[in-house]
Amino acid sequence: MDVAIVGIGIHPFGRTPARTGLQQGAYAARAALKDAGVEWRDIQFAFGGSASAGSADALVNELGLTGIPFINVANGCATGGSSLISAYNAIKSGQYDIGLVAGFDKHDRGAFNADPKELGIGQWYGEVGMMMTTQFFAMKIQKYMHDYGISTDSLARVSEKSFINGAKNPNAWRREPIGLDEIKSATMVNDPLTKYMFCSPSEGGVALILCRADHASRYTRTPVYLKAASFRSRRFGSFEVFAPSQALQQVDGPTVDASRAAFEMAGVGPKDIDVMQLQDTEAGAEIMHMAENGFCEHGEQEHLLASGATHIDGRMPVNTDGGCIANGEPIGASGLRQVYENVAQLRGAAGERQVPGDPKLAYTHVYGAPGISAVTILQK
Amino acid sequence: MPHQVPIAEGLFTWPADQPALLCSRCQHCGIASFPVADSCMACSGQEVSVEELPNQGTLWTWTVQHFMPKTPYNSGETMETFKPYGVGYVELPGGVRVEGRLTESDPQKLQIGMPMEVVFAPYRTDDDGNEVISFFFRPVQ
Ligand SMILES: [Zn+2]
Numbered sequence: 001m002d003v004a005i006v007g008i009g010i011h012p013f014g015r016t017p018a019r020t021g022l023q024q025g026a027y028a029a030r031a032a033l034k035d036a037g038v039e040w041r042d043i044q045f046a047f048g049g050s051a052s053a054g055s056a057d058a059l060v061n062e063l064g065l066t067g068i069p070f071i072n073v074a075n076g077c078a079t080g081g082s083s084l085i086s087a088y089n090a091i092k093s094g095q096y097d098i099g100l101v102a103g104f105d106k107h108d109r110g111a112f113n114a115d116p117k118e119l120g121i122g123q124w125y126g127e128v129g130m131m132m133t134t135q136f137f138a139m140k141i142q143k144y145m146h147d148y149g150i151s152t153d154s155l156a157r158v159s160e161k162s163f164i165n166g167a168k169n170p171n172a173w174r175r176e177p178i179g180l181d182e183i184k185s186a187t188m189v190n191d192p193l194t195k196y197m198f199c200s201p202s203e204g205g206v207a208l209i210l211c212r213a214d215h216a217s218r219y220t221r222t223p224v225y226l227k228a229a230s231f232r233s234r235r236f237g238s239f240e241v242f243a244p245s246q247a248l249q250q251v252d253g254p255t256v257d258a259s260r261a262a263f264e265m266a267g268v269g270p271k272d273i274d275v276m277q278l279q280d281t282e283a284g285a286e287i288m289h290m291a292e293n294g295f296c297e298h299g300e301q302e303h304l305l306a307s308g309a310t311h312i313d314g315r316m317p318v319n320t321d322g323g324c325i326a327n328g329e330p331i332g333a334s335g336l337r338q339v340y341e342n343v344a345q346l347r348g349a350a351g352e353r354q355v356p357g358d359p360k361l362a363y364t365h366v367y368g369a370p371g372i373s374a375v376t377i378l379q380k
Numbered sequence: 381m382p383h384q385v386p387i388a389e390g391l392f393t394w395p396a397d398q399p400a401l402l403c404s405r406c407q408h409c410g411i412a413s414f415p416v417a418d419s420c421m422a423c424s425g426q427e428v429s430v431e432e433l434p435n436q437g438t439l440w441t442w443t444v445q446h447f448m449p450k451t452p453y454n455s456g457e458t459m460e461t462f463k464p465y466g467v468g469y470v471e472l473p474g475g476v477r478v479e480g481r482l483t484e485s486d487p488q489k490l491q492i493g494m495p496m497e498v499v500f501a502p503y504r505t506d507d508d509g510n511e512v513i514s515f516f517f518r519p520v521q
Pocket of ligand 1: 406407408409410411420421422423424425
């Protein structure tokens, strides 16, 4: 049984002081239900997650107590992807016909502060100031730039594009274009990354309605099919966040593994993809993830970015909604935002940021601590 | 001279004439882990021995932390006294790449591949007035 996405809903990302994270989740869920033309009482199951805004299953208090099995998912940056995989399997197995996936969050300002003990790392690691995701991303891109000849200009070009796309997205947080020079000369956060090259924790909510593919036409004229959903954790030897040491022999990270699994599952290759949303926790991550997901060779990004290939009208549009850099990262909602954007693109309903040429295949990728990655491939 | 205590037990030999970082080495596959672990992340083996890591290596990658982290950061600094610090992975030959704070925080003076050595120095003073000793990597002069 194939699985279709027949409803999508989003609560704008950014800062919404008047609404709790849960309320933003409920707002997105109601929008998704309305989009699919179904009532909450018709939904047979739900998976959802939130890192800092309470239990996702508390959504039933907002939406109504129908006795629905609502399972909470907690998997860091891959929370949304993990919820989606769970819902996909629930329908594919034949157990259910229609269900909801939801993710929302509301984080404090400033960088995330992780607790070493929760990840089985000694307290000393945090005390000396190494329990910082930003440092990992900076050190990974520093090494990558050294090995593959990527310039600081390329980092700035990624952010420049994110803000251009964000300006076209009514649900984005950052909606003002910022020039290349301003991005490059902004306050340094972790060398080589300035403050405009990082995403920040934010708020928002996304919900999706999934159903058996053979029921999709009941709910929408533009079903989008979930052709693949994969998730992987790190293998020994990959270079990962929150690692007091790294093995001398390096192996591919979870992104490479999840990507390969997804392409195999969908029976398509990187060249077939028309639009892609790639985890851009910072500008360097987008660059590295282009290659890790198989869309180019290592080092090729330098000329791809300079030629504008990753812009909406380019030959491989990346993060058409502004990505994490323009939307911020509400952990529970972030991965689902990518799926929301791809469904909008495949429906031809992305407005000002619509990728030209009637895109048919779309790709999402998240990466997060402590070394996990989730990928989806959607087809219309 | 104030009493000195290591920032964590088992991270490095202390006190010692020639202190050194400690790793565990898997008796089955030979992979080294820092800090010392009860089992091997490479092969799941549970027979490990503890050994000293070399004191010198090369800088594998680095960054500089320009803003003061939130807790659990605990350096005794305030927002006013905070100074940016370098962080990097140093490849210790035959061992593992260890992440540590660098004594150097000037990006112009840090380069991938440069020789580094481990040093042990006071990091902060604890509530009892003890000097808390941690490890740092320093460019080899
Ligand atoms: Zn082993």
